[in-house]
Amino acid sequence: MASTTEETPILENGLSADAIKTYILRTDSIVPCSVADVRSIPQALKDIEAFWLGTVPCRTVRLVGILASAVEYESRSVYSVDDGTGVVNCIKKRPVRLETVDLAEGSVHVQSRGYDIGDTVSVVGNIQEIKGVRQILVSSIQRSLLPDAESRHILNVLEHHRTRYSQPFTIPPLPTPATPQKHPRSEFQPNYASSMASSPTATGFSSPVGSPKKARPRLRHPSRLRSKDLNENVFRIYLSHVLISTLSAPEASSSYFNPASSHTNNPTTLPSGAWSNPNQSDATPKRPSRPISWELGSPTPKKPTSRRQLSPVPPEDSPLLGVTLSYLRRVQVLAELARRIVNQVTHERDKVLRHAERSARAKYEVLHPPSNKHGGQSKSTNSLLDRPGAPIQSRTTSSGAQQLGPYKSTKALRSTLTSHNSGIRQLQPSPGSSRISVSTAKSPSRAKIQRTETLTTAEAARRATYHAKLSKLHAEDLVKRPARTKRLFESALRTLVKEGEVVLYEGPRRHVASSKSVGKRGFAASSELWPDVTNTTDGASSRHLSVASSKFTAHSSLDLETISEDDDEFAELSDPSDSEDAYVPVTPRVLRPALLTALRQTLMRHRGGVDFASWMRTLRADEQWSRVPDLVLKEAIDELREEEWIHRVGGERWDFTRGSWARSLTLS
Helix, strand or coil: CHHHHHHCCECCCCCEHHHHHHHHCCHHHCEECCHHHHHHCCEEECCCCEEEECCEEECEEEEEEEEEEEEECCCEEEEEEECCCCEEEEEEECCCCCCHHHHCCCCHHHHHCCCCCCCEEEEEEEEEEECCEEEEEEEEEEECCCCCHHHHHHHHHHHHHHHHHCCCCCCCCCCCCCCCCCCCCCCCCCCCCCCCCCCCCCCCCCCCCCCCCCCCCCCCCHHHCCHHHCCHHHHHHHHHHHHHHHHCCCCCCCCCCCHHHHCCCCCCCCCCCCCCCCCCCCCCCCCCCCCCCCCCCCCCCCCCCCCCCCCCCCCCCCCCCEEEHHHHHCEHHHHHHHHHHHHHHHHHHHHHHHHHHHHHHHHHHHHCCCECCCCCCCHHHHHHHCCCCCCHHHHHHHHHHHCCCCCCCHHHHHHHHHHHHHHHHHHCCCCCCCHHHHHHHHHHHHHHHCCECCCCHHHHHHHHHHHHHHHHHHHHHHHHHHHHHHHHHHHHHHHHHHHCCEEEECCCECCCCCHHHHCCCCCCCCCCCCHHHHCCCCCHHHHHCCCCCHHHCCCCHHHCCECCCCCHHHHHCCCCCCCCCEEEECCHHHHHHHHHHHHHHHHHHCCCCEEHHHHHHHHHCCHHHCCCCHHHHHHHHHHHHHCCCEEECCCCEEEECCCHHHHHHHHC
16 A cells, blocks of 8 residues: 555645646646636646646647737747736747748748737747756747737636635546547649648638538639739649549530530520429529620639539539640630749849839939039029929919019019019910910920930930830840740749649540630639639639529630630641640549549559558559558548448558459459
8 A cells, every 4th residue: 555655745725746747648628717826826747747736737828819920930830928916938849841031021821820019929838947947848829819818818817716726626637538529621622732831821720629621712803803813823733623623523414515506696594404394484584694605714702603503513424634835825704814923023023124224213313423514503402493293373473583682672573573473474375275285385494494304325325225225125025925925824824733733645636615605705704713802702602603594604715715716816726636634633533533543553463452552552563653642542532431442451551442442353
């Protein structure tokens, strides 16, 4: 009995050390307190960081206060939190080290953390004591949206001191375990891999509890992008979005999409089928829907149509079609965005040249000040007279006032102003004359009083060289714009292949439709690419909202408006080649045959199931799938499991379900 007491000593409150260790590691042992409590509470155990908050043992605390300062390091962030009772440093470690350039003010990391200096934050973390100074090792920190969150927390802490921390403490029983419910999968969750990492769309807070999967990111319509957002990275994001959202679906066929039906003379005719019943002749007539808008370039949000008009899903057994560079360059949205990005690069170059030219001219004017015909006029007079918006009366009065230095009497001042005003009246136009005659009358007088500038030979040659260079660059831009646009597409595709979002495809490819087959109208515009343009709903439900009728919103290549032969961009496009590479986005449907083939090959060597590492080694032996991230592969495996292609055979080992081995042979 004595040996047992030595191993688990009983503390002064009747709790053993083992009981305290077990309790403080539980998730329900978080206690609200103040910074003053963190600094003053005594330590309960020496071997681990356990403290007495009154009679309650604690290790994890919750604080609410003002974020006083924030310092970012490569492997951690140091936040100072002030709740009115004191200031404590809160250390938040990050699993991956960041570079110094990623931690600068205004960087993506700083903007995406969700809180800034001066905000009220709620911190949950463990108390640590290093070299006699206590700090908080943060497990979660988030911004408090309530304006009185700090005062509420302090009142809650005082109430706990009165009713709980000063009363005898008994370890509560463990909470009743509940079976975790699997979060329902979204109906459409494309993979964005690393391209979306550089453009965050939502604020994320660190939390020990796993968050559900996020819905599809919502992108701004390309026509609404600001000039500062026009770069290669943004273009790659939109190219990936188009590939995954629309081009991953099979090409339209007459079985579920009839292009000829879109050329109806009456756009307000209700669609046939489920929505019309010839037997209901006495039904209450309803207002027809609006005509279909074929223009994708309208960025103005519109009211969504009826939710019952669902987009038809293409048949699952339709062949998967790859897309080529020629096909993507003929997509109107991508072509316009690429042209804007190329023009933006040219605009930035011209800004640098103009800035250098202004600096050179300013330096020349300092070294060679201009001479004035009227030497008695001051610089302020010239600057006042040069104002284009100033009236003639005020300019002449100011000019006369500047020249009245020698006059001392009021009579002389009046005579001078009278003479100036009489000269101005001669220049003022009649009421029937136009504004152009005023400026014409002012031009001779302004030419006399404005300063004259004589350029040196070297300065004149330099300015002529600048204008000649600028004209030459603009002429080269017109010639090289098609090649630069094509290089932008090629660079984006290479990056997507390198990051594993797109793979080369040797199967059938999409046909590059000619302008004769689609006419000047082009293809129908897609309302699925940017849901925020046509409706205000989010989540998976937004994909069910069509523009006007379900028969016009099929997921296919007909959802993208192509460049017509009459457009200026058509001459810039090269003829499509049969030997160019085709690409497909990495989706579960694309990965399914490759994953099942790799599983069969691995099971031939390892009976009784295979683990994830062995399975992936077999898959990545093929160069086509060597760059696909593990996260994408795990999502595809989860979908195979839901479709009952595979199942677990113990631990992390996988095997085919009954009969699925033979079925998988048909996919190869």
